Amino acid sequence: MTTEDLTDDATSSESLAKLEANLAKIEGLTQRLVNALANKRSVPKDLQGPDQELYVKAATNFWTEMMANPAKMIEHQVGYWGKTVKHFVEAQQELAKGNLVAPPDDTPTDKRFANPLWQTHPYFNFVKQQYMHNVQAVHAAVAEIDGLDDKDRKRLEFFSNQIVDMFSPTNFLATNPDALTLAVETEGQSLLDGLEHLVADLEASGGELQVTLADKSAFKIGENIATTPGDVVFRNHLFELIQYRPTTETVCETPLILFPPWINKFYILDLKEQNSLIKWITDQGYTLFVVSWVNPDASYRDTDMTDYVQDGYLTAIAQVKSICDVKKVNTVGYCIAGTTLSLTLALMKSRKDKSINSATFFTTLTDFSDQGEVGVFLNDDFVDGIEEEVQKTGILESFFMSRTFSYLRSNDLIYGPAIKSYMMGQAPPAFDLLYWNGDGTNLPGKMAVQYLRGLCQSDNFANGEGFEIAGQKLHLKDVDVPLCAIACETDHIAAWKSSYRGVQKMGAKNKTFILSGSGHIAGIVNPPTKVKYGYWVNDDLSLSPEDWQDTATQHEGSWWPHWESWLRKKSGKQVPARSPGDSSHPVLCDAPGTYVSATPDK
Structure with missing residues (x-):
């Protein structure tokens, strides 16, 4: 047996030990995950999304428009199909030539796709371009639905954007080059760390997913924040x-x-x-x-x-x-x-x-004649749900307020931090503003209503x-x-x-x-x-x-x-x-x- 053989055996033993340790951790984390989801807090249906009447109204108007003006609808669909098929053909042509490069890309710049692989890698670029074409199609369809008043239109635009943002390829491991690259570089440790962060957040939020935005151990009120002398x-x-x-x-x-x-x-x-x-x-x-x-x-x-x-x-x-x-x-x-x-x-x-x-x-x-962006949460469907909740509990918990305001900036306050924490295993930053943002308060029930x-x-x-x-x-x-x-x-x-x-x-x-x-x-x-x-x-x-x-x-x-x-x-x-x-x-x-x-x- 040579020195090289001994080194290989030692390396293999270390890798095996690391694998066994990680498997043990995953087993324990899985059990914690199951327990957290089993004890998930009950969130009233009315506080989970807008009343279905909004979507019914939009679908009805869309169908009416299609029957009255089929040419307009066909034009929309053909335009979307054309972009999708054209992009597929261009990608196939490049691959057929033996060129492992992305086809031309004229989709808008988006900070979510900052990794160069989104532009150069044929797989990731294909996924990104198809997603962006889908986004454009959804936006166009919503924008041209007739028969909606301004308030309903704003709400439909907002909640359709929430769905669109949720399905961004950056939010999924298989289509996120940053997370995949890091997983390979760390031999999966980043994913294991991310799972730990996910489980800890679920446990802290009663089974609801609420991303921790800042390192809570980095700050102590009166010691390194809120320190101006007073009495x-x-x-x-x-x-x-x-x-x-x-x-x-x-x-x-x-x-x-x-x-x-x-x-x-x-x-x-x-x-x-x-x-x-x-x-x-x-x-x-x-x-x-x-x-x-x-x-x-x-x-x-x-x-x-x-x-x-x-x-x-x-x-x-x-x-x-x-x-x-x-x-x-x-x-x-x-x-x-x-x-x-x-x-x-x-x-x-x-x-x-x-x-x-x-x-x-x-x-x-x-x-309040124009309620701005937050107005999408001020219709009776949400306010009725809040009133029902505070009648039971006496307070509007900070959980609901925090979640509502986070969805106003979901890519910055939900999906972006979730990607870093859960898919890349990064610990939350020691950022005082985000620490404060997570230190919410309840509201008295009667006052809130x-x-x-x-x-x-x-x-x-x-x-x-x-x-x-x-x-x-x-x-x-x-x-x-x-x-x-x-x-x-x-x-x-x-x-x-x-x-x-x-x-x-x-x-x-x-x-x-x-x-x-x-x-x-x-x-x-x-x-x-x-x-x-x-x-x-x-x-x-x-x-x-x-x-x-x-x-x-x-x-x-x-x-x-x-x-x-x-x-x-x-x-x-x-x-x-x-x-x-x-x-x-x-x-x-x-x-x-x-x-x-x-x-x-x-």
């Missing part, structure tokens, strides 16, 4: 009030209260020092208070919008006035918290309460009979304090044009509107040091949204300094910096407090 100076059943410690010797006399959305947690504005809006505001010389909302459990089932206004907003305003010994405060509301701030302002006007000196709205909808029915669906506040808070019907026109609104150009949750129309309907004489580049989060969390995205301003708010943007002045970099210049004029003289709390508001604990990390019972 909790008040607490009730709805929120903790954080007062941030001053970093300047003097501050503006009028304090600022920031109300974040309770759909997510406040620390999106305090992820890290470099992009923390909370720290930046404090460093500009303001006494800043931030509300940290409770994460509700089933005991909050009867908590409604009136509770959020009275026990949340009005209580926080009163506490800040008392702590700072002032008659007026400035306010900021982000997303749904901005919507509720506008309700609070309308209520305060009816009560002749002049405690608010100015209001700022981040990505806020108050006029009121918001969806009365604001989103009926649009009662801006264009209806008024939205009722504390027994009073409130109207958007009664929001009359000086205000500044910041919307984001590519926001898929709060469409900027709808935000703009809401500002137009507010009764304030002093209005400023800023349009930031980017989307719902990145457009707001955009520190001046990054010099990213840019923003637009235009003093003429009588224009249509399109004309406003066309004639607006564009600026480079962050809108933060522009807004701060506006805010400073509303913030009074300089006074000595204030330490958190006072004799009647002792410090309860350090920021970021206890509510932000609490895990409620289901």
Whole structure:
């Protein structure tokens, strides 16, 4: 026996041992997978997709159109067949010539197909081109269905796109060159790692597939995110009030209260020092208070919008006035918290309460006549399902909210991460923004239904009979304090044009509107040091949204300094910096407090 034989035997033994170990792992993972799926949570049918009536209506109109205008339908089909057969013939001709190359490819560029093999390898290119032809055919068929109203058409386009995206060849191992190549390079280890990630995600989500987007072990709230120094100076059943410690010797006399959305947690504005809006505001010389909302459990089932206004907003305003010994405060509301701030302002006007000196709205909808992309989930089929769910559980769990918003960007938030995690075995990245995105909150059942029915669906506040808070019907026109609104150009949750129309309907004489580049989060969390995205301003708010943007002045970099210049004029003289709390508001604990990390019972 030679040395080479011994080496071969050793290599074979190592490979066999590795194979046996991997087989044992697969057996254990398979059992865990079976257990996770066997205990799968029950998701109401109405929350799994649109009512079948939408597809029936589309199919009926398609059939009617085909009978009335068969030539049009035949033209569509022949065009699709022609592209498909032509591509097949071209591929066959190249192979018959002995050329292992892809035929000509004029399909659109798509970042999902970035691997060069999609362009050069005859198999992968054939699969890609056929998929792209199918996509074009589906889009053309949906676009030319007559007899649908705008809302149904938008929904049909959205949900047909979901189906199209789901069947992308990148989502399947046999047609994903990146995953196949890595599986060969790692002797299958990447697939085994991916299976472990898949099973772990199913176990964590009650048998439902919810992709982990970030390394949860990489962050700890209060240690490496949400670290701006401050103190909790008040607490009730709805929120903790954080007062941030001053970093300047003097501050503006009028304090600022920031109300974040309770759909997510406040620390999106305090992820890290470099992009923390909370720290930046404090460093500009303001006494800043931030509300940290409770994460509700089933005991909050009867908590409604009136509770959020009275026990949340009005209580926080009163506490800040008392702590700072002032008659007026400035306010900021982000997303749904901005919507509720506008309700609070309308209520305060009816009560002749002049405690608010100015209001700022981040990505806020108050006029829901055009619901934007999220509107596909606001029809009765979904809202009926939500109402049925919260009647049983008392809350709208964060699971449903997270899944809904993920489908608005499914390739970025579902399929792309799933490919990396499950097919390529890559661990989720240590990315603070994605960590926050996965740290969702529940919504009280009654409040959620009121918001969806009365604001989103009926649009009662801006264009209806008024939205009722504390027994009073409130109207958007009664929001009359000086205000500044910041919307984001590519926001898929709060469409900027709808935000703009809401500002137009507010009764304030002093209005400023800023349009930031980017989307719902990145457009707001955009520190001046990054010099990213840019923003637009235009003093003429009588224009249509399109004309406003066309004639607006564009600026480079962050809108933060522009807004701060506006805010400073509303913030009074300089006074000595204030330490958190006072004799009647002792410090309860350090920021970021206890509510932000609490895990409620289901």
